[in-house]
Amino acid sequence: MKPVWIVDDDPSIRFVLERALIRADLAVRVFADPQAVLAALDAGEVPQVLVSDIRMPGLSGIELLAQVRRSLPGLPVIVTTAYTDLGSAVAAFEGGAFEYLPKPFDVVSAVELIRRAAIESPGPGPAEAGLSELQPMLGQAPAMQEVFRAIGRLSHSDATVLITGASGTGKELVAQALHRHSPRADGPFVAINTAAIPKDLLESELFGHERGAFTGAQLARPGRFEQAAGGTLFLDEIGDMPLELQTRLLRVLSDRQFYRVGGQQALRANVRVIAATHQDLEQQVRAGSFREDLYHRLNVIRLRLPALRERPEDIALLVSFFLARSARELGIAAKRISDAALQRLVRYEFPGNVRQLENLCHWLTVMAPGQRIEPEDLPPEMRAEPAPDARQPSDDWLALLAREARARLEAGDSQVWKTLCDDFERTLLRTALATTDGQRQQAALRLGIGRNTLTRKVQELGLDD
Numbered sequence: 001m002k003p004v005w006i007v008d009d010d011p012s013i014r015f016v017l018e019r020a021l022i023r024a025d026l027a028v029r030v031f032a033d034p035q036a037v038l039a040a041l042d043a044g045e046v047p048q049v050l051v052s053d054i055r056m057p058g059l060s061g062i063e064l065l066a067q068v069r070r071s072l073p074g075l076p077v078i079v080t081t082a083y084t085d086l087g088s089a090v091a092a093f094e095g096g097a098f099e100y101l102p103k104p105f106d107v108v109s110a111v112e113l114i115r116r117a118a119i120e121s122p123g124p125g126p127a128e129a130g131l132s133e134l135q136p137m138l139g140q141a142p143a144m145q146e147v148f149r150a151i152g153r154l155s156h157s158d159a160t161v162l163i164t165g166a167s168g169t170g171k172e173l174v175a176q177a178l179h180r181h182s183p184r185a186d187g188p189f190v191a192i193n194t195a196a197i198p199k200d201l202l203e204s205e206l207f208g209h210e211r212g213a214f215t216g217a218q219l220a221r222p223g224r225f226e227q228a229a230g231g232t233l234f235l236d237e238i239g240d241m242p243l244e245l246q247t248r249l250l251r252v253l254s255d256r257q258f259y260r261v262g263g264q265q266a267l268r269a270n271v272r273v274i275a276a277t278h279q280d281l282e283q284q285v286r287a288g289s290f291r292e293d294l295y296h297r298l299n300v301i302r303l304r305l306p307a308l309r310e311r312p313e314d315i316a317l318l319v320s321f322f323l324a325r326s327a328r329e330l331g332i333a334a335k336r337i338s339d340a341a342l343q344r345l346v347r348y349e350f351p352g353n354v355r356q357l358e359n360l361c362h363w364l365t366v367m368a369p370g371q372r373i374e375p376e377d378l379p380p381e382m383r384a385e386p387a388p389d390a391r392q393p394s395d396d397w398l399a400l401l402a403r404e405a406r407a408r409l410e411a412g413d414s415q416v417w418k419t420l421c422d423d424f425e426r427t428l429l430r431t432a433l434a435t436t437d438g439q440r441q442q443a444a445l446r447l448g449i450g451r452n453t454l455t456r457k458v459q460e461l462g463l464d465d
Contacts, residue, residue: 003027004114005047007037007064008080009056013103017051020107021114034059041071049098049117054081069096076117080105093152100152102145109450137170137177138321141311142445143304147174150303155181160253162238162298163276165305168353171276172236174303179232184272187231192224195240203245204261207252213262225258225269233271238298239279239290250294273298308350308357315346318354322361335365337373344375348382426461429454433463 004026006017014030021028029047031037034056050068054061065077076098093100098117101110139145151174154161161178163171172191179189197205204213208223224233235241241249252258253273257266275298284290308315319337327334337345350356360379368377375383401420408416432443444454458464 002046002048003029004049004051004118005029005031005037005040006051007031007034007056007061008051008053009033010053013053013080016107017110020111024111024115026111026114026118033057034061034064037064038067041068046072047075049114050075050077051114052077052079054079065097078113078117093149093155100149102140106448106450108453112450112452137173138317139311139314140317141306141314143306143311143442144314146441147303147305150301151177151181154178154301156183157301158183158272160272160298160300161274161303162281162301163274163303163305164281165276165278166307166353167278168355169305169307170354171278171305172234174305175232175234175236175274175276178274179234179272182232182272184231188228189232189234190224190228191234191236193236195237199242199245202242203248206245207248207258207260208263209261210263213260217262220260223260225252225271226267228271230270231272233273235273235275237277237279238275239277239281239284243289243291246291246294250291250297253294253297308353312346315357316342318357319345319361322358323365326362326365330365332365333371335368335371335373337364338375341373341375341378344378344382344384422461425457426463429457429461429463 004021006014006021006028007030008014008017009032011032014032018028018030027048031040034052035058037050037052038059052061052064061079061081065079068075068077073096077096078099078101079097080101080103082103099113101113137144137148139148161175163174165171175191176189179185192205194202204221204223206223206225208221208226209217211217211220235249248258252269256269258269259266281290281295281299285292285295319342323337324334345357345360352359363379364373364377370377405416405420408419413419428447429443432447433440436442436446440454440458441451444451447454
């Protein structure tokens, strides 16, 4: 059996993966640098799966992936990195990677992924490394990593995408990224906010009009569908579109053609449609304010953007980026934020999400008196001392556990260990699944276990229902 090759300049990663694969009865060979991998390939050796870090001295994992693709286009390559950004994810998938695995990863899940890669053999992908970003998308939270992976997987697709999420989470930024990393990247990206245009003008804005089509139409005018020809049309706040226009949009998506207002000639709709909303479209469909058939046309691929309060681990990264960018725009030195001030922000709810944080950082760059931002420099609603973190375990539940264990032991219960452990795991799983609306992948990520482990425990504990 051919071995699994692991290349990583971190000896601890090599050791952990090597031991895990050996325990899983898989042959394995480790390399400290990409040059050693290329030398082994030149000598005629071929692995079963290649697991490669991205950032390594001399040659990056993306560059190694490109070279491996040229000689072994069918070889499954799993890319790992501790630098979790959109550019890395998209570059990995565009280069033909089998999967993108952010560090730190669950070792059991990593072994399962390597087993699957050994069985499946994906076709070759284009060997271009990533595209430059107009504005980087940042995030280490598991939910953002899922978004990055989805953008990477869609890089060769023309599918319609529906982006959901609260206002300020960056839906247009994701739409721009989907466009830039798509076969239509050389075409235009045209955005329209359907909630910001009066109902009487929206039809003309979308489809254009002929001269004399209505009072004031002195000249013929192309609409957004024509302007976006060969590229992407982003329909923001699609949930606010009037019902009569929903019917026209459905016909365009179905027939791939449309008419200008007052026009007689059918025009081809050569666009990819990406829609976004902060509303619950399923609820609107039930209420009759959004067409069900249009919903299904738009909901081909769905991406949900998490609220900022769901990804507090990203706040420090975003603050650093926004402070640096504001400083560049103003031509001044970037300000730093103290740990105490940062903790206030981490615990703040941010109802306006990332947009609110961005505006706050610009305000602090202008208004904070010193180079170091302290809690007293923050707006009044953010200055309060943080309450005890509800996520930190208290001693109360441990005392209750000790009392219950003692009572069972004194009663002569011979199944104390199994009963309490099962109850503990059952409670954890139920709570995690409840907080993720039953999404097992997200529940597993939040618990820090592999999805297969979660699925097995759900079955063992009788939680399938």
